[in-house]
Amino acid sequence: MNNSTKIVPRKLKGFWELMPKEQILFSSLLNSIEQVFKNNCFVPLDTPVLEYSEILLAKSGGEVDKEIYRFTKGDADMCMRYDLTVPLARFVAMHKDELSFPFKRYQIGKVYRGERPQKGRFREFYQCDADIIGSDTLSMVADAECIALFEKCFNALGIEVVIEISNRKIIAGFIEEINKNDKINEILIVLDKLEKISLEDALTELKELGIDNENSEKLIKLTKMNGKIDNLLVNLKDFCQNETFKTGLKELEELNKYLISFGAKSFVANIGVIRGHNYYTGTVFEGFLKNQHLAIGGGGRFENLCGYFTDKNMPGVGMSIGVTRLFDLLLQDGYFDKVKARDIDIAIINFDETLNQSLELLTKFREQGIKAECFYENKSFKSKMKEANKREVKYVLIVGEDEIKTQIFTLKNMENSEQEKLSFEEIIKKLKNLA
Amino acid sequence: MNNSTKIVPRKLKGFWELMPKEQILFSSLLNSIEQVFKNNCFVPLDTPVLEYSEILLAKSGGEVDKEIYRFTKGDADMCMRYDLTVPLARFVAMHKDELSFPFKRYQIGKVYRGERPQKGRFREFYQCDADIIGSDTLSMVADAECIALFEKCFNALGIEVVIEISNRKIIAGFIEEINKNDKINEILIVLDKLEKISLEDALTELKELGIDNENSEKLIKLTKMNGKIDNLLVNLKDFCQNETFKTGLKELEELNKYLISFGAKSFVANIGVIRGHNYYTGTVFEGFLKNQHLAIGGGGRFENLCGYFTDKNMPGVGMSIGVTRLFDLLLQDGYFDKVKARDIDIAIINFDETLNQSLELLTKFREQGIKAECFYENKSFKSKMKEANKREVKYVLIVGEDEIKTQIFTLKNMENSEQEKLSFEEIIKKLKNLA
Numbered sequence: 001m002n003n004s005t006k007i008v009p010r011k012l013k014g015f016w017e018l019m020p021k022e023q024i025l026f027s028s029l030l031n032s033i034e035q036v037f038k039n040n041c042f043v044p045l046d047t048p049v050l051e052y053s054e055i056l057l058a059k060s061g062g063e064v065d066k067e068i069y070r071f072t073k074g075d076a077d078m079c080m081r082y083d084l085t086v087p088l089a090r091f092v093a094m095h096k097d098e099l100s101f102p103f104k105r106y107q108i109g110k111v112y113r114g115e116r117p118q119k120g121r122f123r124e125f126y127q128c129d130a131d132i133i134g135s136d137t138l139s140m141v142a143d144a145e146c147i148a149l150f151e152k153c154f155n156a157l158g159i160e161v162v163i164e165i166s167n168r169k170i171i172a173g174f175i176e177e178i179n180k181n182d183k184i185n186e187i188l189i190v191l192d193k194l195e196k197i198s199l200e201d202a203l204t205e206l207k208e209l210g211i212d213n214e215n216s217e218k219l220i221k222l223t224k225m226n227g228k229i230d231n232l233l234v235n236l237k238d239f240c241q242n243e244t245f246k247t248g249l250k251e252l253e254e255l256n257k258y259l260i261s262f263g264a265k266s267f268v269a270n271i272g273v274i275r276g277h278n279y280y281t282g283t284v285f286e287g288f289l290k291n292q293h294l295a296i297g298g299g300g301r302f303e304n305l306c307g308y309f310t311d312k313n314m315p316g317v318g319m320s321i322g323v324t325r326l327f328d329l330l331l332q333d334g335y336f337d338k339v340k341a342r343d344i345d346i347a348i349i350n351f352d353e354t355l356n357q358s359l360e361l362l363t364k365f366r367e368q369g370i371k372a373e374c375f376y377e378n379k380s381f382k383s384k385m386k387e388a389n390k391r392e393v394k395y396v397l398i399v400g401e402d403e404i405k406t407q408i409f410t411l412k413n414m415e416n417s418e419q420e421k422l423s424f425e426e427i428i429k430k431l432k433n434l435a
Numbered sequence: 436m437n438n439s440t441k442i443v444p445r446k447l448k449g450f451w452e453l454m455p456k457e458q459i460l461f462s463s464l465l466n467s468i469e470q471v472f473k474n475n476c477f478v479p480l481d482t483p484v485l486e487y488s489e490i491l492l493a494k495s496g497g498e499v500d501k502e503i504y505r506f507t508k509g510d511a512d513m514c515m516r517y518d519l520t521v522p523l524a525r526f527v528a529m530h531k532d533e534l535s536f537p538f539k540r541y542q543i544g545k546v547y548r549g550e551r552p553q554k555g556r557f558r559e560f561y562q563c564d565a566d567i568i569g570s571d572t573l574s575m576v577a578d579a580e581c582i583a584l585f586e587k588c589f590n591a592l593g594i595e596v597v598i599e600i601s602n603r604k605i606i607a608g609f610i611e612e613i614n615k616n617d618k619i620n621e622i623l624i625v626l627d628k629l630e631k632i633s634l635e636d637a638l639t640e641l642k643e644l645g646i647d648n649e650n651s652e653k654l655i656k657l658t659k660m661n662g663k664i665d666n667l668l669v670n671l672k673d674f675c676q677n678e679t680f681k682t683g684l685k686e687l688e689e690l691n692k693y694l695i696s697f698g699a700k701s702f703v704a705n706i707g708v709i710r711g712h713n714y715y716t717g718t719v720f721e722g723f724l725k726n727q728h729l730a731i732g733g734g735g736r737f738e739n740l741c742g743y744f745t746d747k748n749m750p751g752v753g754m755s756i757g758v759t760r761l762f763d764l765l766l767q768d769g770y771f772d773k774v775k776a777r778d779i780d781i782a783i784i785n786f787d788e789t790l791n792q793s794l795e796l797l798t799k800f801r802e803q804g805i806k807a808e809c810f811y812e813n814k815s816f817k818s819k820m821k822e823a824n825k826r827e828v829k830y831v832l833i834v835g836e837d838e839i840k841t842q843i844f845t846l847k848n849m850e851n852s853e854q855e856k857l858s859f860e861e862i863i864k865k866l867k868n869l870a
Binding site for chain 2 (some may be wrong): 007009017093362
C-alpha cells in the first residue's frame with residue numbers, strides 16, 4: 001500500500017472535534033450537567049439522529065430550511081435533527097398514553113445545522129436540554145423548576161451566571177392593547193435587536209409597522225425595564241390595563257415565589273428578553289456568564305408542544321444549554337487552566353526484563369481503582385520519563401530487577417520531584433487517597 | 436391548530452429508541468463500560484457523525500456500499516459513519532505528530548447502516564470501541580491489554596463471558612504452506628461458516644478453490660482446534676513447518692503470558708475464530724455470553740490502521756462491544772429484572788395550601804443529593820399516590836398543614852407499606868444511607 005496514492009485525512013468543514021485533553025474536560029462538563037439532571041429526577045431520552053422529514057419539518061409545513069441536512073434513502077425522506085425539541089414532541093405524541101405526566105426528560109446530544117461556518121458556530125454541536133411536559137395543564141411550578149435547574153447546572157460547574165427572566169404575555173399584552181396583534185412577530189423581531197440598532201432606527205421600523213411614536217417609545221421603555229422581580233412588578237402595576245399584560249405580571253409574580261422556594265438566587269427580570277423562537281408563550285429566560293453578558297442558554301414555556309401531531313394539549317417548559325459554545329468560551333477564558341486533564345495517576349517505567357512483573361503491578365493498581373499505566377513499549381528509560389512528563393502523570397514508579405527483588409520501590413512525584421522508597425502496599429495506600 | 440390535519444408521529448423504521456425506564460438501564464450499562472475504559476487509562480474521542488465520503492469509502496476505493504447513508508450538501512459529498520474505526524484512522528493520521536503513542540482511546544457512539552431491519556439489527560446503533568494505536572511498532576502487550584479490557588467490561592457488568600482467541604497467522608501460515616495465498620480471503624469465508632454448512636459442502640467449496648481433500652481436511656481440523664492456549668500450543672507444535680504459522684503460535688504464546696499478567700481469566704483458544712474483517716493480521720478474538728454462545732463483541736490486531744491516509748506505519752489492536760445488541764439480549768434474558776430503574780427516592784405529596792413549603796423541603800432534599808420529587812400538579816391525593824406507585828418510588832412523604840405546623844412528617848415506605856413519624860433531619864439521615 002505504501003506506493004499507492006494517499007487520501008488527505010481531514011474532517012468536514014465546520015465540524016467540531018477535540019483533542020483528547022480537551023475531550024476529557026468537555027466530557028466531565030457534560031457529566032456534571034447530567035448529574036444535576038438526574039439528581040432533579042429528570043429521565044434520559046435518546047432519540048435517533050435521523051427523523052422523517054415530514055416530522056422535523058412539520059413546523060414549516062414541509063418547507064426546507066437550507067440549513068437542514070436532508071436526504072432520501074430507499075423511499076424514506078429524512079433529515080438530521082436540528083434541535084432536540086421536535087424529536088421530543090414526536091416522542092411525547094407517540095407515547096402520550098404510556099408516559100407519566102408531568103414528563104421530565106433530559107437529552108444531551110448532537111444536532112446539525114449546515115450554516116456557514118464561523119467563529120463559535122458549528123454545523124454539528126451539542127445541545128443539553130431538559131424539559132417538563134404536562135398533560136392538558138402544567139403548573140407554573142414547572143417553569144420555576146426549569147430555571148432553578150438551569151442555575152444548578154452552572155453552580156455544579158462553579159460558574160457564575162445571571163438569568164434574565166421575562167414573560168411573553170407582558171409585551172404581547174401591550175401589543176394587544178395598541179391593536180397590533182397581527183404584527184406581533186415583526187414587532188418582536190425589532191425589539192429583539194434593540195441592543196444592536198439605534199433608537200432612531202428602531203422607531204422608524206416600528207413606525208413602518210404602524211405604531212405611533214408615543215406607543216413605540218412606551219414599548220421600548222417597557223422592553224428596557226429590568227431589575228428585581230418584586231420592584232419591577234410594582235413599577236409595571238399601572239403601566240397597562242390589558243388582561244394579557246396583567247396575566248403576564250401575575251405569572252411572573254408566581255414564578256418569583258416558586259423560584260425562591262427552589263433556592264434559586266441568580267435571577268433578575270428583564271422584559272427585553274425575547275428569545276427567538278415564536279413558540280414561546282409565557283415565561284422566557286436567558287442565561288449569561290456573569291461579567292461577560294455572553295448568552296449560554298435559556299428556555300421558556302410553550303403552550304402546545306405537540307400541536308402538529310395530536311389534538312391533545314401538551315404544554316411544556318424547557319431549558320437548553322449551548323454546551324459546545326459554553327465550552328469554547330470557558331476554554332478561552334482560562335476556566336480549565338487549573339484543572340489538570342489527567343488520565344494517569346501513576347505510570348510504571350519498566351525494563352525489558354521486568355515487563356511481566358510490571359504488568360502484574362499494573363493490574364493490582366487498576367484492581368484498586370487507581371488510574372495506572374505502564375509504558376510497556378520497548379523504548380529507552382529516558383523516552384519513557386519524557387512521556388510521563390508530557391502526559392502530566394502525577395507519580396512515576398520505576399520497576400527494575402532490584403525493586404522486584406527487594407519489593408521496595410522508588411515512587412517519584414513528578415510535580416515536585418520528591419522521591420520516596422515504599423513498599424507496594426504503602427504506595428497503594430498513598431494513591432487511594434488521591435482519588 | 437386543533438382543526439388542522441395532524442401528522443402521524445412516528446420514528447424511522449429500524450431505528451432504536453427506548454422508553455425512559457429502559458433508557459435509564461441502558462445509560463447505566465454504558466456508564467459502567469466507560470468507567471472501565473477510564474480506569475484503564477483510555478482517553479475519550481468524539482468524532483463527527485458525518486465524514487467526507489472520500490475518507491469513509493477509502494477502503495472500497497470510493498465504491499458505495501448500499502448500506503451506507505451518503506448524500507451531498509453544497510459541494511460536500513458526505514456519509515454517516517458506519518463504524519468508529521475509520522474515523523479513528525482519519526483522526527490518528529491527521530494528528531500523528533501531536534498524539535502520544537501508544538494512543539489509547541475509547542469511543543462510545545452511534546453508527547449507521549441502512550440495512551434491511553430485522554430482529555436484533557438496527558440502522559442506528561451504538562458501538563463501544565477501545566483501541567491502542569502504535570507508532571511504527573506496537574508490543575503484543577497491547578493485544579493482551581485489549582482482551583483483558585474486554586473481560587473487565589463484562590466483569591463490571593456482572594456478566595459471565597467466554598473470550599475465544601486465535602491468531603490469523605496460524606491459518607494464514609497453513610494456507611501459505613499449501614501455496615494458496617492468492618485465495619486466502621475466499622478460503623477464510625468458507626472457514627468462517629463451518630458451523631453453518633455441512634462438512635461435505637465445505638470440502639466441495641474448498642476443492643473449487645483448488646485445495647485437495649487431504650489439505651482441506653487438515654485445514655478444517657486446524658480450524659476446529661480449541662481449548663487452553665498451553666495445550667493447544669503443544670498440539671500444534673508439529674502441525675506445520677511454515678514460518679508464518681510458527682510466528683502465529685509464538686505470538687499466541689506471548690499473548691497468553693501477558694493475559695495472565697493482566698489478570699484475565701475467561702479466555703480460551705479457538706483457531707476457528709476468523710472475524711469478518713480482512714484487515715485483521717494477527718490476534719483475533721470474539722466474546723460470547725457464557726452458556727449461550729451468543730457473540731457480543733470482539734476485536735483484533737491490524738498491522739496498518741492508517742494506510743489509506745499516510746505512509747507512516749501505525750499498527751493497532753482494538754476491541755468492540757455491540758452494546759445495542761447486548762442490551763437487547765440482557766433485557767430478554769431478565770438481567771435487569773432485579774434492577775429497579777428508579778429515578779425517584781422520595782416523592783413529596785403536597786396539598787394546595789402546602790405547595791411552597793413542600794417545594795422548600797424538596798429543595799433541601801436535592802441539596803443533600805437525594806433524588807426527591809414533588810408531585811406539584813393540582814391533582815387529587817389519590818392520583819398522586821397512584822403516580823408514586825407507578826413510578827416505583829421508594830418513599831412517600833405526605834406534607835399537609837399539620838405536618839408543617841408540627842414539623843413531624845409521616846414517611847411511608849412504598850415497598851413494605853411501613854410508616855414512621857420522623858423529623859425532617861431524621862428523614863434526611865435515613866435517605867442519605869440509601870444512596
